[in-house]
Amino acid sequence: MKSAGFLAAIGLVSSVTAEYSLTSAWATCQYLKAVYPNITLLQSDSGYAAENQVSWNAGAWLGPACVVAPYNAKQLSTAVKTLVKFNTQFAMRGGGHMPVEDAANIGSSGVLISSTNLKTLKLSEDLSSLSIGPGYRWGDAYIYLNETQTGKMVVGGRYAPVGVPGLLLGGGMSFFSYEYGFASTNGNVQSYECVLADGKIVEATATNQYSDLYWALAGGGNSFCLVTTFKLRTFDSPGIGLANPSYGTGADIKNKWLNSILNNAVNGSSDPKAAIIPVARLGVGIPEVRYDVTLFHNSQNNPNPASLSDFQGGLLPASASTNLFPLTMSAFAKAVGPAFKPGGESYGKSQLFHVVPHKPTLEAMTIVHDTFFDAIIAENLTALPDFFVGLAWNSITKKFVEESNKGIGCPQGVAEEPAFWVEEALTWGDAADTPRIKSFIQTVNADITAKLEAINATIPYIYLNDADETQDVFGGYPAANVQRLKQIRSKYDPKMVYTKLMPGGHKVAYAA
Numbered sequence: 001m002k003s004a005g006f007l008a009a010i011g012l013v014s015s016v017t018a019e020y021s022l023t024s025a026w027a028t029c030q031y032l033k034a035v036y037p038n039i040t041l042l043q044s045d046s047g048y049a050a051e052n053q054v055s056w057n058a059g060a061w062l063g064p065a066c067v068v069a070p071y072n073a074k075q076l077s078t079a080v081k082t083l084v085k086f087n088t089q090f091a092m093r094g095g096g097h098m099p100v101e102d103a104a105n106i107g108s109s110g111v112l113i114s115s116t117n118l119k120t121l122k123l124s125e126d127l128s129s130l131s132i133g134p135g136y137r138w139g140d141a142y143i144y145l146n147e148t149q150t151g152k153m154v155v156g157g158r159y160a161p162v163g164v165p166g167l168l169l170g171g172g173m174s175f176f177s178y179e180y181g182f183a184s185t186n187g188n189v190q191s192y193e194c195v196l197a198d199g200k201i202v203e204a205t206a207t208n209q210y211s212d213l214y215w216a217l218a219g220g221g222n223s224f225c226l227v228t229t230f231k232l233r234t235f236d237s238p239g240i241g242l243a244n245p246s247y248g249t250g251a252d253i254k255n256k257w258l259n260s261i262l263n264n265a266v267n268g269s270s271d272p273k274a275a276i277i278p279v280a281r282l283g284v285g286i287p288e289v290r291y292d293v294t295l296f297h298n299s300q301n302n303p304n305p306a307s308l309s310d311f312q313g314g315l316l317p318a319s320a321s322t323n324l325f326p327l328t329m330s331a332f333a334k335a336v337g338p339a340f341k342p343g344g345e346s347y348g349k350s351q352l353f354h355v356v357p358h359k360p361t362l363e364a365m366t367i368v369h370d371t372f373f374d375a376i377i378a379e380n381l382t383a384l385p386d387f388f389v390g391l392a393w394n395s396i397t398k399k400f401v402e403e404s405n406k407g408i409g410c411p412q413g414v415a416e417e418p419a420f421w422v423e424e425a426l427t428w429g430d431a432a433d434t435p436r437i438k439s440f441i442q443t444v445n446a447d448i449t450a451k452l453e454a455i456n457a458t459i460p461y462i463y464l465n466d467a468d469e470t471q472d473v474f475g476g477y478p479a480a481n482v483q484r485l486k487q488i489r490s491k492y493d494p495k496m497v498y499t500k501l502m503p504g505g506h507k508v509a510y511a512a
Helices: 004-013 022-035 048-052 073-086 138-148 164-169 211-216 251-270 306-311 329-340 362-378 398-404 431-454 479-492 497-501
Strands: 040-042 066-068 089-093 110-114 121-123 129-132 189-195 201-205 226-233 240-243 274-283 286-297 325-327 350-358 388-396 419-428
Touching (some): 040 048, 073 110, 073 201, 121 138, 138 164, 164 226, 189 211, 251 274, 251 286, 251 306, 251 388, 251 398, 274 306, 286 306, 362 431, 419 431
Parallel strands (some): 066 110
Antiparallel strands (some): 040 066, 129 226, 189 201, 274 388, 350 419
8 A cells, every 4th residue: 555645746746847846846755755765865854964964065055855865776767767757856966075056956946866875885806996886985985995905096086075976077186197187087987887867777988889978977077877886997006105284474485386386287297196286275274375285196105206396395495294204095085084074174164166277377377376365355355254265276287188188088178288277265154155255256257367368378178176156167178079078968868857957067068
């Protein structure tokens, strides 16, 4: 005998129209709870709040009508078919890193599909690949690989709390990208198991009948399918060297810091095992702009690699903190993993990212730095509760891009030359300040762009994973690649389920 909830839900199916409505989501959730109670969480259920509040950006805690957390591809397929049948909008969340509010969550007029239970994690018997589900974060992968005691590694996220699926579907920057390219290109992902819009479960590889889908998933975003397992190529990396020096404040340090970063972008291809994350910080506890960097080398017992000498006494002052410390990615993951969990320093705060891509010149770097921080100070944003900002110069070497474009290539089609993809990362504590922050970002970046255009220092490519909702990501991809992405999307999702029913994120169908 069917439950009362089930019968009530069935009775409401006939009232669901082509319009996306609260009634539609309510009916869908009642049906899902009645038929699939073990994977469906209503708003009143224990566990719902935790699922809603996974996203790093508290502004993305949108309160879906219910949460569905499938355990395998078959259950995810059933969920997708149900959502299509009920014509209900939805979102799917991985690690919740992207701060665009609706990229990985949805409000009460829709359903959130959580990847929490999609937790495949297995090293192949021949040690050549790691299969991992979208329910994991990169720290989980590194801890698992360390526990296997095989010395194997994958090209994954630099920061442990970042989720697996979002990073890979946007291309993915890694400490290891300077040697192997984007995390999802150049064979770094060997296959994707995914659910198509009609519920069909397929495996896409570079050589099978879904090779076009495989290509699209290496940077085309979330318009094509829902991935349930990524099969990643492994390589040997038993240990790394890492340092996190802070050089202090002031004009002299600033100039040496910028020059050191510039040298890394231009000359870094000479040592693809090296990587840096330079961040200029201002905000809570940091009243003046402070210049920090993470130094990385894919080697053991090598405290002073020649390629990082500018940061170890060549330009910037050397100290005990500039020497690379022997470490594992697992240990690094454990150290930074809790930041976005309840009780962590960043949990419950609002966030916004914006990317400023530009050519590698000191003049361009100075424009970005000075325009941005001068505006922060002029607007007195540091007086806002819990306000904190980091300006990170992601240093892109020629080798990084060459490796990314190898093999069958990738949708991004980035020019094979050095560049900077600067990430503006803003954090604040009071949601009431969100409109002011968003307005500031648009105004200051219009100013920065105009100044960069005046010296011919802009570049078209915008890194998807750090872009904000207003940025035209696919406008920076080669036109032919965008057209191909659109054709692939139309082929596998002709009814635009993953575009209109799943509207969050950067959608290739809307590219110019």
